Amino acid sequence: MPIPIIAQGIQDGIGSIPYAWSAIKIAPWLLVIAALKYYFGGARNTSERLMHSKVVMVTGGTSGIGANVVRELAARGAQVILLTKQPPSDLFLVEYIDDLRRTTKNQLIYAEQVDLSSLYSIRTFATKWIDNTPPRRLDAVVLCGGAAVPTSARKNTEDGLDEEWQVNYLANFHLLSILSPALRVQPAHRDVRVIFATCASYIGATFDLDTVQRGKGAPATSAKNTSKPKTATPSTKGIYALSKFSLMTFAHSFQRHLNAYARPDGLPPCTRVLVVDPGLSRTPGTRRWLTGGSLWGLLLYLLTWPLWCLVLKSPQQGAQSILYAVMEESYARGEGGWLIKECREVDCARRDVRDEELGKRLWEFSEKQIEAAEKEGAVRRALEKKEKEAAEKRQVRKETASGKEKSAGSRRSRKGNKN
Numbered sequence: 001m002p003i004p005i006i007a008q009g010i011q012d013g014i015g016s017i018p019y020a021w022s023a024i025k026i027a028p029w030l031l032v033i034a035a036l037k038y039y040f041g042g043a044r045n046t047s048e049r050l051m052h053s054k055v056v057m058v059t060g061g062t063s064g065i066g067a068n069v070v071r072e073l074a075a076r077g078a079q080v081i082l083l084t085k086q087p088p089s090d091l092f093l094v095e096y097i098d099d100l101r102r103t104t105k106n107q108l109i110y111a112e113q114v115d116l117s118s119l120y121s122i123r124t125f126a127t128k129w130i131d132n133t134p135p136r137r138l139d140a141v142v143l144c145g146g147a148a149v150p151t152s153a154r155k156n157t158e159d160g161l162d163e164e165w166q167v168n169y170l171a172n173f174h175l176l177s178i179l180s181p182a183l184r185v186q187p188a189h190r191d192v193r194v195i196f197a198t199c200a201s202y203i204g205a206t207f208d209l210d211t212v213q214r215g216k217g218a219p220a221t222s223a224k225n226t227s228k229p230k231t232a233t234p235s236t237k238g239i240y241a242l243s244k245f246s247l248m249t250f251a252h253s254f255q256r257h258l259n260a261y262a263r264p265d266g267l268p269p270c271t272r273v274l275v276v277d278p279g280l281s282r283t284p285g286t287r288r289w290l291t292g293g294s295l296w297g298l299l300l301y302l303l304t305w306p307l308w309c310l311v312l313k314s315p316q317q318g319a320q321s322i323l324y325a326v327m328e329e330s331y332a333r334g335e336g337g338w339l340i341k342e343c344r345e346v347d348c349a350r351r352d353v354r355d356e357e358l359g360k361r362l363w364e365f366s367e368k369q370i371e372a373a374e375k376e377g378a379v380r381r382a383l384e385k386k387e388k389e390a391a392e393k394r395q396v397r398k399e400t401a402s403g404k405e406k407s408a409g410s411r412r413s414r415k416g417n418k419n
């Protein structure tokens with residue numbers, strides 16, 4: 001088909017072919033757009049690692065980049081444990097897992113409820129996980145769960161902490177601190193990896209922990225109080241960047257912590273930490289952030305969608321560097337603590353994330369923050385339980401009293417009274 005057209009163009013001139021000049025004018029633009037799309041799409045993971053029999057724990061595996069990581073790992077035969085905000089009985093989750101199992105032909109996909117905005121929920125799951133003899137197998141922990149909250153929707157969690165700070169950083173600190181023994185006892189021949197998802201915003205972070213002190217920001221919106229979330233105080237600005245910076249600093253501290261462990265068998269540690277920047281992607285999280293969580297923002301986003309489609313990666317493309325970090329063979333050796341971007345190791349733009357002193361300060365701060373929040377949470381739960389029990393007792397008393405009244409007025413009881 002193109003050959004006769006080209007021949008006609010040569011013989012009779014380009015003008016003889018309908019729309020030829022228009023096509024010639026448009027073609028370079030189409031090529032530029034295709035080149036830009038290819039460029040912004042980023043690198044593809046070409047690493048292969050046998051994932052059969054590997055146990056992978058994933059946070060944020062129900063949406064965006066994490067969902068694509070899960071799909072790919074499941075398709076390669078890994079056993080996937082999704083840590084989700086919703087309980088495993090949630091209808092959406094049941095359907096999601098059914099679909100994953102069907103499309104990946106892998107039945108080994110499970111869910112455990114872990115709400116990253118609740119320290120109690122994390123502790124409940126993690127203590128249950130480590131309380132097992134022999135220790136459970138764990139080959140990778142992929143931490144994709146995250147929150148990028150628009151200013152208008154900022155709120156504190158039930159633990160009195162800024163949501164972004166808790167979900168992006170403190171939850172990961174808490175989870176890994178408790179899971180640490182389970183990682184350290186894995187057999188020495190096992191190649192265990194902990195993958196942290198970061199974001200380039202860490203480069204501009206100011207390390208000021210005052211902004212994330214408990215009680216700062218807007219109050220929590222609990223299930224009982226689902227009214228519109230209050231606007232945050234100005235001090236919450238930059239918390240997303242700080243959470244990612246802290247996450248990276250913690251990643252290095254955690255690697256040092258794992259490396260310092262003297263195994264009873266005298267063999268070197270087998271767990272390595274990798275930090276991954278997946279690159280800007282068109283995920284629900286990015287959309288929420290770009291639209292500012294408003295309808296006007298959504299309208300503007302839809303109108304400018306071709307631009308986002310061009311410059312942002314698809315969630316599948318965003319997942320590539322994380323998959324590379326999970327699968328690349330060469331990371332089975334070495335000290336750990338690498339930063340991966342576009343499926344290759346890159347230098348960190350902030351040297352201070354490797355600073356041991358800073359890491360220690362952050363670790364102590366996080367431990368104290370968790371301790372205080374957990375103590376308060378325990379008291380709150382005990383009070384709530386007491387109140388619930390008292391209310392139940394009151395209800396039972398009320399029901400017995402009304403039952404007595406009824407039986408006092410019945411024929412049989414009247415007869416009984418006469419006798």
Ligand SMILES: NC(=O)c1ccc[n+]([C@@H]2O[C@H](COP(=O)([O-])OP(=O)(O)OC[C@H]3O[C@@H](n4cnc5c(N)ncnc54)[C@H](OP(=O)(O)O)[C@@H]3O)[C@@H](O)[C@H]2O)c1
Pocket residue numbers: 059060061062063064065066083084085086114115116117118143144145146147148167197198199200277278279280281282283284285286318
């Ligand atoms: N997208 C980007 O452009 C980009 C760029 C650089 C780095 N990253 C990083 O990559 C990671 C994934 O980003 P994404 O854009 O794919 O995220 P996303 O689409 O917003 O998905 C976030 C995931 O985290 C889960 N999550 C949120 N709050 C949770 C909670 N309280 N408890 C349990 N799970 C919770 C969500 O679960 P539900 O679905 O149940 O809400 C969802 O599965 C994040 O760490 C992000 O910072 C993303």
